[in-house]
Amino acid sequence: MTSPSQQPAVLVPYDAAGYPMLPATEAPAYVIRITRPATTPPPAAPHGKHRTRTVLALVLVALLVTAAAARCAGAGPTESPDAIVRGFFAALTARDGDQLTTYVACRGNPLCTGSGLTAGYQPPSDPRVLPTPPGTTERDKNRRTITVQYTVGGTTSTESIQMLRTRRGLLGHAWAIAAPPGTELDLRSNAHPRLRLAGIDVAARPIGDHDTATTLIGGPLDARPGPQPATFWAPPGLYTITAPGDQLYAPLETALAVAGGTDGPTTTTFTPTIRPDVLAQTERQIRDVINTCADQRTLKPDLNPAPATPNICPFHADTAYAITDTPTWAVDNYPRIALDVTDSDLVAVRTLEPGIATVTYRWTTDIVEPRRWNTATNTEQFAVAGYVELDHGTITWRP
Numbered sequence: 001m002t003s004p005s006q007q008p009a010v011l012v013p014y015d016a017a018g019y020p021m022l023p024a025t026e027a028p029a030y031v032i033r034i035t036r037p038a039t040t041p042p043p044a045a046p047h048g049k050h051r052t053r054t055v056l057a058l059v060l061v062a063l064l065v066t067a068a069a070a071r072c073a074g075a076g077p078t079e080s081p082d083a084i085v086r087g088f089f090a091a092l093t094a095r096d097g098d099q100l101t102t103y104v105a106c107r108g109n110p111l112c113t114g115s116g117l118t119a120g121y122q123p124p125s126d127p128r129v130l131p132t133p134p135g136t137t138e139r140d141k142n143r144r145t146i147t148v149q150y151t152v153g154g155t156t157s158t159e160s161i162q163m164l165r166t167r168r169g170l171l172g173h174a175w176a177i178a179a180p181p182g183t184e185l186d187l188r189s190n191a192h193p194r195l196r197l198a199g200i201d202v203a204a205r206p207i208g209d210h211d212t213a214t215t216l217i218g219g220p221l222d223a224r225p226g227p228q229p230a231t232f233w234a235p236p237g238l239y240t241i242t243a244p245g246d247q248l249y250a251p252l253e254t255a256l257a258v259a260g261g262t263d264g265p266t267t268t269t270f271t272p273t274i275r276p277d278v279l280a281q282t283e284r285q286i287r288d289v290i291n292t293c294a295d296q297r298t299l300k301p302d303l304n305p306a307p308a309t310p311n312i313c314p315f316h317a318d319t320a321y322a323i324t325d326t327p328t329w330a331v332d333n334y335p336r337i338a339l340d341v342t343d344s345d346l347v348a349v350r351t352l353e354p355g356i357a358t359v360t361y362r363w364t365t366d367i368v369e370p371r372r373w374n375t376a377t378n379t380e381q382f383a384v385a386g387y388v389e390l391d392h393g394t395i396t397w398r399p
Contacts, residue, residue: 081163081175082129085146088177089127092117092235100235104180109232110200120198120240124150124259130158141165148181152259153238159261182235183258184265190345191272192243192252197234205231207269207343231265234258241270248347248390250275274339274347278395282349282388285397287334290314290384294329294357301329312399315382317359325373327361335384349397351383 079087084103091099097116106112117123127150142165149158164178187195189204196202236259245251249272256268293301293313300316314335317327335355340348357380362373386399 079175081144081146084163084175084177085129085148085161086127088180088235089124089148089150092123092237093127095121095123103177104235106180106233110202111198111232111234113200115199117237118199120196120242122152122238124152124236126151143178144175150236150259152236153255153257155257155259157236157260159236159259180233180235181261182233183260183262184231185234185256185258186231186265186267187241187270188267189243189252189270189272190343191249191341192270194243195252195270196242197256198239202232204270207345243270245275246390247393247395248275248278248388249273271341274341278347278388279337279339281395282339282397283334283337286337286349286384289397289399290331290334290355290357294331297326297328299324299327299359299361310399314355314384314399315357315380317361317378317380319361319363319376319378321363321365321376323364323367323371325362327359330358330360332356332358332379335382337384339388347388349384349386349388351385354381354383356381 088100088103091103095117097111097113097118100112101107104112110116127148130147130149132147144163144165146161146163147158148161149156151157159181161181162178163175165173165175168174185197187197187202187204188207188209189195190207193204194201195204237257239256239258241252241254241256243252252270252272254270258266289303289312292303293315296302296313299319300311301313302311303313304311315329333353333356335351336353338350338352340350342348358377359380360375360377362375364371364373366372384399386397388395388397390396
């Protein structure tokens, strides 16, 4: 038995025998145990070839997603300004008008088509991009000047091409030709309303037309059917220009060199060539009129004596005598003429050497018979003028 001095120093009551009196405890709670069914363990990670295929598939998907995102954002490599200019001249060398639309906004221009440069066109030879001089700096990072040198028709030209960098998408950019090399063509002809330039048909503007024309680089100039109007952009090269002839004019065939670039439209006027036989036909018609006038027995021949009508006879004689008898004309020399094409599309007749006609008549101062007659002779120089036209397919001289 434990003595009181040996009792533990805790706040627990003890009974008379010296044993601790523990408090009554509650009955333990009833515990329900739920037994889970056994589950299948997860499959083991793939090994060997299966794992390799899975990794490759994930990498491929990641690359495709990255490429698509870059394309949408406009990121990625872009052509340099030099490469774009070289590509432009490569398209000219290939005579590929369709390919020009890749480098120049010229859709709608008749030369920027599959047939525009395939015939009647010689591209520039030996095109090359000249190196940028040392120390040259661009004030605008989005602009650059590319200097090119090329040869057209045996003549070497140097031209500066302005390049412009624009944003492409969210992150990228692209260089483009801001002002394409070449020139604006303004083709004019009164005799040939339609011209064939390289592989296209164009409508020539009248020579006297002073209206401002819209230059075509991209977009149609004329919505009407038929050939395109003649003011449009043309790239460097040597162009063959042709036009059919008729009874008055010989066919046209000439060459036009486009090189070096110009600040404004290049106006080219095509003067037609008169057929050689037109002069002979005109001279014959003029002589017929002169002979008919000389057959008239009057000092002032007139083939159309009606009032208010022009007198087409080129010669006449004046006399100081009131009384004369019937005169007689003789043509000593016919005039020598030339034909000139005017700006108004007329073939003008110009006298190079005047003709000579002699009139012989008698005169008197006696009023009553018998009269005393005296013989007089006058020599007259004369010129002819007028124009020549094609009247229903016939060469016709209009005095």
